[in-house]
Amino acid sequence: MEPPQPTGNSDELPRESSILGPTLIELEQQAQMDTQPVVPLSPESQPHGPESAITPEVRDSTPGEDGEPPGDDLETAPMEEVFRKLRCTPEGLTTEEAHIRLELVGPNKLEEHKESKLLKFLGFMWNPLSWVMELAALMALVLDNGGGLLPDWQDFAGITVLLLINSTVSYIEEQNAGQAAAALMQALAPKAKMLRDGAYKEDDASLIVPGDIITVKLGDIIPADCRLLEGDPLSVDQSALTGESVAVTKKPGDEVFSGSVCKQGELEAVVIATGVHTFFGKAAHLVDSTQNVGHFQLVLTRIGNFCILSIAAGVLIELIVLYGVQKRKYRQGIENMLVLLIGGIPIAMPTVLSVTMAVGSHGLAKQGAIVKRMTAIEEMAGMDILCSDKTGTLTLNRLTVDKSIIEVLSKKADKDLILLKAAYASRTENQDAIDLAITSVLADPKEARDGIEEVHFFPFNPTDKRTALTYTTSDGQMHRATKGSPEQILELAANKEEISKKVHEIIGRFADRGLRSLAVAIQDVPDGVKESSGGPWEFLGLVPLFDPPRHDTADTVKRALELGVHVKMITGDQLAIAKETGRRLGMGTNMYPSSVLFGKGSNEIADSVEDGELVEHADGFAGVFPEHKFNIVKKLQEKKHICGMTGDGVNDAPALKKADIGIAVADATDAARNAADIVLTQPGLSVIISAILTSRCIFQRMKNYTIYAVSITIRIVLGFMLMTLIWRFDFSPFMILVIAILNDGTIMTIAKDIVTPSRTPDSWKLTELFIQGSCLGGYMALMTVVFYYLMHETDFFENIFKVRSVKENVFEETAVIYLQVSVISQALIFVTRSKTWSFLERPGFLLVVAFAIAQLIATIIAVYANWTFARINGCGWGWAGITWLYNIIWYLPLDAIKIVCRYLLTGDAWRLVTEQKVAFTRQQNYGQQARQAQWVAFSKRDAKGNDPFVVARRSILLRQQSLAVGLETPQPKPPRKSLLNLVRSSAAVSSIYHAGQNVARNVSRMVGELVRPNEGDPSSSARKGREAADKAKRRAELARLRETHTLKGHLESVARLKGLDGADDNFYTFNPLFRLQQDGQDSSSNPNNGAESSSRRFSIS
Template sequence: LQGNLPLEEVFEQLSTSRCGLSSADAAERLQLFGANRLEEKRENKVLKFISFMWNPLSWVMEAAAVMALVLANGGSQGPDWEDFVGIVCLLIINSTISFIEENNAGNAAASLMARLAPRTKVLRDGQWQEMDASVLVPGDIISIRLGDIVPADARLLEGDPLKIDQSALTGESLPVTKRTGDLVFTGSTCKHGEIEAVVIATGIRSFFGKAAHLVDSTEVVGHFQKGAITKRMTAIEEMAGMDVLCCDKTGTLTLNHLTVDKNLVEVFSGGMDRDMIILLAARASRVDNQDAIDMAIINMLSDPKEARANITEVHFLPFNPVDKRTAITYIDSGGNWFRVSKGAPEQILNLCFNKDDIAEKAQRVVDSFAERGLRSLAVAYQEVPERSRHGDGGPWVFCGVLPLFDPPRHDSADTIRRALDLGVCVKMITGDHLAIAKETGRRLGTGTNMHPSAALFGRRGGDEGAAAAVEELVESADGFAGVFPEHKHEIVRLLQASGHVCGMTGDGVNDAPALKKADIGIAVSDATDAARAAADIVLTEPGLGVIVCAVLTSRAIFQRMRNYTVRLGPPCHAIASTTNVQFGTIMAISKDRVKPSGSPDSWKLNEIFATGVVIGTYLALVTVLFYWALTRTTFFEVATLVAVYAAVGFASISGVGWRWAGVIWLYSLVSYLPLDPVKVAVRYALSGEAWSLLLDRKAAFARRRRDYYGEEERRGAALSARRALSDHLLSSRTPRSA
């Protein structure tokens, strides 16, 4: 049902009334629509186990196992059962470990289902009953009150407005006011009020269910199509190739706690300072209220008890959507009566006696805050000479305007800067408003090239109004605002389609689909169970600094593998001999002090397989040559220095001389030196850049991306943004002129 339909049409389309459904109708609809829960997609355990044997590396092992039976089964020799059994056992062990780890990770849809309200009040057969949320059907009348988790998508009926916290669904940091006729979504929480509602969607058809469906239907995308291999259980190694990191703003880059920016508080009343205005705003707040704005103001005090210190509360007027303000009438320590009000600037301004004189200035301040993504809250006070809670009081005095914002985490800016230095493009994805996203980006240094979610469908916001290629827009944007789970999912898909290795961080239910879709899904430390289940990596410490450490660790792994496979001089049998004799060498490999790459690395499987085929063919031909030399010549009899000088008469052994010794040394050099030219030749044939890469000391098994979405320009923009922020903070500390 569309959200703008009149309630009467909603009742008509749902074939219900304000008296609710009968038990018979509800049972019939339950059969038609199904239970109000997310169907868990069950996988065949056997097929799941076998799937771990179906990937490029497993194919190589399986081919080797077959060759061990087929190629060795010639002449009088039987199959090479030892090698066959060894390869198969190794394959089974690897698959078993991967199966156990992924099975323990759990099902993301099950975690999403856990957020559904288990019990709810339903109007059935004309009576209110408490029933399981799973039996709700479209057309049911339900009751929603303070603290309830909304059990199904519903349209609100007549009654007082609600305040709904839907941050876990949309990323909005403030509770949203919902009035008669508005939609409320499954999984959101009621923070204030009580009202009845008619259910319009349940289960997988709800807004919450669509997000769960995205998580459950998303397939893991392997990097083999892009030149590398992806396995979810080895995501820490895959981070070496990550070149885009999409960050959710609320709770990830920010603290998800509203805060008053004290340095930006505008003072309008003479004789007052910023501390006094904050104290008055705190007095007009409920100390024990769950309201986010009240708690933000109370937290600005050194002690929450200061809000009621040395005063006696006479009457408190709570917030309502008509007046859009709160007010308190109190008696101070001197016995004087006062009334303080805080709320929407336009409403507070209308109370004041001198509104015509200060209206223009107040509007400029509010507009300035709005442009920077800050919410405005005005404060005013009056004396109450009547000494009565119902007294009209004296003239209202406009005190000032407070800016509200969701502050960034203390380490977010530094983490983003370090990520940019490592060649990782950071994009902010949020459900908040565009202005708030731009202000957060300015504070963190990610940039202000933000776009609304409508841009993902080919319509750009702003004054241009011109159509732009969605793929190019996603690549060039610093972030997107006002997005829903489908949008985040689409952003990750577009980045992957453009050939990028995409990471996604998040903490809420709304992040779960994108976390599942991303190449590397990262759930922060305080993430919901749904986000953790959908992610590949779960952080155990707050902030994003751990991600940078993980990137550096994964790149160190690549550098270590490169050093021992490409740049190491001795032939393979020399390495094997050394490690067999000195086991400390093997242990030292994992502790080498390698320097991580300053740019993304990723596996180039086409080059690895091509090089392996060429070198393998070369070694096979050499083996045939060795066999011929062993059976048809005396080549191997002249092998050592002993053979040159040996002269054992009773054993009929005599030295072969330096002529044959020279042949042995010449053969060793000729058979070893071609290995490196073969590598270079294969690389040149694949890319045509062998010599330039060789001269630049680039590895044959890793690649570096040079195009980081305009890295130099981005660094310059980030530096300019930080300088602008510094200049602003300095100017905000300068005393204002009268």
């Protein structure tokens, strides 16, 4: 159909109204008399796409041909009307016209909320911790001016500089991280081919405007809402929009939506809506209305409140004692309070934590995870549940044929012939998923047309639900081959009545295992005419299809479980398919249909499961619509879980926004990326595991600093308050500022410190953190008080080290106290960053260098500075040496205090020191080699063929929640004596031979703890039980795989990735039938077994 050609000069505005806005005449009339008010559309009546290429106000003020606003007619109107309203032709737009329209309707992307750079910078100075420092600055300027002296300009300037430094560093780091993420996101921006100036050119899809002519071909993501032009129908996948995985057929004149994927065909289309005016707008509204307060913000507020309350308590005590008891001068009291405010408040906390996350986001970007919201890093470290879509994330989103279980229903056929005939009935170009699956099984895809000549190909359509090929062979005979829906193919079969029952039984059996069925049939065409109906159809058999897991998914799920993250499958597929996928991946089969959660036609979870326990304990849900995901996440959050959600479609956006960590997978739509906190650039879940480990390292750095900051607050407030109240010692506020500036500069380097990620989800146990910080801070405050007492009240140092006395010179005492506080305060970071003994865990190089430089500066200031305004005189190298020695001696008990605190609070630190020996190893694999050696040694058979794991597995399973990964219900454990004797007689001896005496002792000790659960340290027994149970899971998983009829390569890949083949690949080989045999038993009948008689082999039977 040809649209009407525009009349007149194309450079002039048309005289009639159009979808793009008011005409020139209408604008003149509105300027003269404003008689038609603008009435915005209600959300219910506001269209979501085609007609909304302009704003509602402009649309409502633009009459159509009959004086009425143009409605939804761009979706359904004849193509001539579409071209007329869009003022375009099939020849496309000119570059100039496109530029004008781009300015009018905006870019073809979702709305972005840009933040003012100035407001963002000032925002770093707008938080409770900064408020305290700003109050201190005002006190120095306004209140600290008594005694005939000028206001304290030095302290005011120092506080202001400190605030500016922290804000500047935070702003720069976040800007750099944001720009890096933006650059990576830009690289992911979709492209499109548009007809401009009479020729097609590829450019960013964001430049598309209404009226553009674009081309859509196989594999393209449709960049805007369009109407299709003349040509063959398209097959379009709208799953990203509707959640339906079945592709739909779109004919010329039909509308296709932005975000859909072309699966077959090639066609031109005219754009009718772009950007926020497309179907995306509906989802974007819900996304914008979902706002969450991050865990990190709440934690930061509570930590800040604790520090502020501690300082407030100290200031209140000083206020009462200094003025009420000691009758101190007004300015002296203000200056002492300033010392507590400036030194006690951890002003650098927001900066250090934001810099730590910004630096971490760079590392995550290199691993393929773009962080859009910095605080999502902290939340990912605590994530304990990950809700993952199945198709394309856990699986390849690519159908595969399981050749080993093809069902043959014809005496004239075998499995290879069925596959060959199915390949004949497949396209060799522009293939859909089924065609690709069939031809991929052939040794050479060219076999699909080898030795035959194609006469006519009958494409798939929703009515016939099959494809067919009419072809001739080399002898000139004509035949047909068809494949498609079993029901449709069965209707064609001549022997339908005979095979119908068996066909349905096979289909049901396949469905129970989550497999789709594809039927294949052939017929002869004796008359040699392609239009001929041909002879009787012969039903050859059924081909099973499944979407295989990614090669790394099983290992990823296993690693996630080891890290304490439960992966739940959330899929729109059938329950049987979900269970089969969960079984293959070791995720478990405790899955439910969405109807268990949601009432018919309802998005709310049913009252019967209002407590959310079903959602919490299920391994996954099937038949879930995208809008249901939002409520699943909500229920998990109500159960106090930190929940991550992966998604790729438009309708996933609300759930991604609601989740604590929204993760947009590779190739996700723009709506999903905008709603997500983290955008993956690589397919699959493996990058998420790397991101979890990295985020836990970042969390450890933040936690280490937080303990440090709380300790410093307590030590400053308590130490200086006691010295002021007991000895009337007035420390200089300016010198406490110097300490704060040097400390902040050093502590910034903790963002790149060397840390070990935790093996379980991290959480802010603030009570333990505050107690530990208070103990460390109180001890250091006591250090300073004792040091001042020895220096001020006694001649201890003078007598021992033969130095001059400084007790009569307050300025020199200030220099000594300044150095003592500065050194021990910064040295504390080495204590808080380590899990056990700080001198045995290597810190980051930058941290050591920064500490050395800062303390060199502090020592020089203490030795040489003569600053009258700061009330400090150089104390000399003698006292500097005494101070360093005193700090080193009193530093050593800090580790013991830390370990005692952690042990009393959690009992975890003692286990780290005595059992795992974290402080004494630098291995980056966290003992992986030792565990693999134990696994190899423990999995050996003894001389009698007994397998200790078969016996031990039953006892171990009683200790573990093995059902979470799909294991069978464990049997009662055998008597302790037989288990112990069996392990001692077989496992230990084999271990000595294969892995050495050290490994054997570890294994024997581990099993001994299992059979003596009430002896020894209970945490030790539990740990060893967990390790042994992990090994038992491997064996149980391998046993299940032996019973699974699947491809050899699939089992071999899964077993290797899940660690089921031990530390050395030589111990196992695989075959399609999975019969476990002992090589020594079959050596006489199988000569190949002699070379590896001591190993286990999956041999061909």
